[in-house]
Amino acid sequence: xxxxxxxxxxxxxxxxxxxxxxxxxxxxxxxxxxxxxxxxxxxxxxxxxxx
Numbered sequence: 865x866x867x868x869x870x871x872x873x874x875x876x877x878x879x880x881x882x883x884x885x886x887x888x889x890x891x892x893x894x895x896x897x898x899x900x901x902x903x904x905x906x907x908x909x910x911x912x913x914x915x
Contacts, residue, residue: 882890 885893
């Protein structure tokens with residue numbers, strides 16, 4: 865339960881910060897994070913075939 869409360873608080877802080885940033889900065893950061901997550905996902909799916 866504490867984890868859920870902490871996750872919601874962190875999401876609120878991040879969304880609040882995103883609301884105060886200019887749109888080009890927000891879109892650039894979102895694209896960078898999305899690209900990083902996509903690369904991480906692909907590396908995880910293809911890198912652990914041996915085990």
